[in-house]
Amino acid sequence: MSNLVIVGAQWGDEGKGKVVDILTQKADLVVRFQGGNNAGHTLVVDGQKYALHLVPSGILHPGKIGVVAGGVVIDPEVLLEEIDTLTARGLKVTPEVLLISEKAHVIMPYHRALDQAREGLKGEGRIGTTGRGIGPAYEDKASRIGLRMCDLRDLDSFREKAEAAMAEKMHLLTHFYKADTPNIDQIMAAAAVWQERLVPYLTDTRMFVQKALDEDRRILFEGAQGIQLDIDHGSYPFVTSSNPVAGSVTTGVGLAPQKIQGVLALVKAYSTRVGSGPFPTELSDATGDFMRKQGAEFGTTTGRPRRCGWLDAVVVKTAVDLCGVDHLAVTKLDVLSGLGELKIATHYMLDGEKIDFIPAEVKDAERCQPVYETWPGFFSDISKARKLEDLPDTARRYLDRMSELCGAPLGLVSVGPDREQTIMLHEYF
Numbered sequence: 001m002s003n004l005v006i007v008g009a010q011w012g013d014e015g016k017g018k019v020v021d022i023l024t025q026k027a028d029l030v031v032r033f034q035g036g037n038n039a040g041h042t043l044v045v046d047g048q049k050y051a052l053h054l055v056p057s058g059i060l061h062p063g064k065i066g067v068v069a070g071g072v073v074i075d076p077e078v079l080l081e082e083i084d085t086l087t088a089r090g091l092k093v094t095p096e097v098l099l100i101s102e103k104a105h106v107i108m109p110y111h112r113a114l115d116q117a118r119e120g121l122k123g124e125g126r127i128g129t130t131g132r133g134i135g136p137a138y139e140d141k142a143s144r145i146g147l148r149m150c151d152l153r154d155l156d157s158f159r160e161k162a163e164a165a166m167a168e169k170m171h172l173l174t175h176f177y178k179a180d181t182p183n184i185d186q187i188m189a190a191a192a193v194w195q196e197r198l199v200p201y202l203t204d205t206r207m208f209v210q211k212a213l214d215e216d217r218r219i220l221f222e223g224a225q226g227i228q229l230d231i232d233h234g235s236y237p238f239v240t241s242s243n244p245v246a247g248s249v250t251t252g253v254g255l256a257p258q259k260i261q262g263v264l265a266l267v268k269a270y271s272t273r274v275g276s277g278p279f280p281t282e283l284s285d286a287t288g289d290f291m292r293k294q295g296a297e298f299g300t301t302t303g304r305p306r307r308c309g310w311l312d313a314v315v316v317k318t319a320v321d322l323c324g325v326d327h328l329a330v331t332k333l334d335v336l337s338g339l340g341e342l343k344i345a346t347h348y349m350l351d352g353e354k355i356d357f358i359p360a361e362v363k364d365a366e367r368c369q370p371v372y373e374t375w376p377g378f379f380s381d382i383s384k385a386r387k388l389e390d391l392p393d394t395a396r397r398y399l400d401r402m403s404e405l406c407g408a409p410l411g412l413v414s415v416g417p418d419r420e421q422t423i424m425l426h427e428y429f
């Protein structure tokens with residue numbers, strides 16, 4: 001196998017950062033293909049903590065190349081901030097190791113303003129977005145009024161396009177949302193900096209990745225968010241604006257489906273969700289609080305407390321089917337240590353009927369009653385386990401049952417935040 005797609009099987013925040021970091025050691029390229037700086041990875045490398053939102057984590061390893069492909073939406077301010085932070089910490093972030101798609105769309109200040117104004121107004125019905133302008137940027141892309149990174153090469157035409165895209169939004173922001181509006185002169189002053197500093201990184205990333213595929217170089221495609229946040233397959237409208245499913249690599253990067261050689265789905269040993277929307281196995285009790293505390297379940301991007309609940313096999317099996325998952329990478333198993341019993345939802349009951357899918361309509365999804373299997377828990381510290389045999393029998397039984405119910409074998413199990421705190425069960429690359 002010379003390439004692998006990594007996806008989140010639940011609602012995001014499954015711990016992709018650490019797994020990508022481990023697998024990057026053997027990869028040549030790490031490629032982001034959708035989403036934007038709504039995603040966030042916290043990584044601990046050589047005792048140093050890094051929080052990355054846009055730059056692929058591969059960049060933390062000397063000799064690896066990070067690619068931000070065309071399906072990603074880029075906030076230039078955030079990108080520059082990350083480049084600066086990494087550079088200040090001694091990393092080499094040059095155009096040789098960080099390649100940005102010239103076709104990626106730009107998140108403009110008016111996208112952020114609109115995202116935040118809408119969320120402010122929606123009250124109870126709010127989606128709970130990250131407020132980073134992701135949705136409005138993808139909207140403009142679909143409306144054919146978006147600005148792309150390649151537009152930075154010609155600032156006169158950039159200004160013209162920005163003014164055209166802004167006109168309607170300024171009206172909305174001023175008169176409908178009564179919010180502050182960004183100013184075109186300020187935007188253009190910022191754009192001059194973006195041009196000077198970011199244009200050197202721009203390239204046709206599709207061709208670059210294609211060449212790497214032809215040369216059989218090892219490529220890790222790093223998905224953001226999780227399958228339940230997919231705009232087509234998640235709990236619409238409580239979703240993000242891109243497609244976190246594995247197939248999205250084909251459009252986000254620009255490659256043929258047959259080129260995908262493997263899919264690894266990240267599964268947290270329990271469930272979490274940030275933002276609003278249906279969450280059948282949510283626990284609003286002491287067990288949920290335990291998971292939040294033990295698992296430090298607070299958003300990397302927004303700091304919001306995450307909603308916590310039992311593992312939902314309906315959700316994970318959906319991801320396995322949708323993405324053609326070869327293996328599950330189970331994360332944060334150690335967080336469950338201390339719980340006397342562990343539950344896994346096997347299906348739901350809705351209006352007296354047994355169902356094994358999440359209904360399309362939110363009002364139905366919210367009424368689904370999870371039906372659980374209960375398994376004995378474990379109490380010991382498992383963070384030193386490096387092979388399955390090191391785990392208590394009850395933890396192994398929980399993992400086996402998870403794999404059986406979700407329909408995919410285990411590829412690795414993470415028992416702590418450090419790279420070493422991992423049970424590798426499959427050789428990738």
Ligand code: IMP
Binds near residue numbers: 128132135229240274
């Ligand atoms: P947006 O992507 O900022 O528009 O937010 C839409 C929904 O997706 C909200 O519920 C967010 O909390 C959620 N979301 C977006 N990115 C992430 C992520 O990386 N992890 C978890 N949830 C996310």
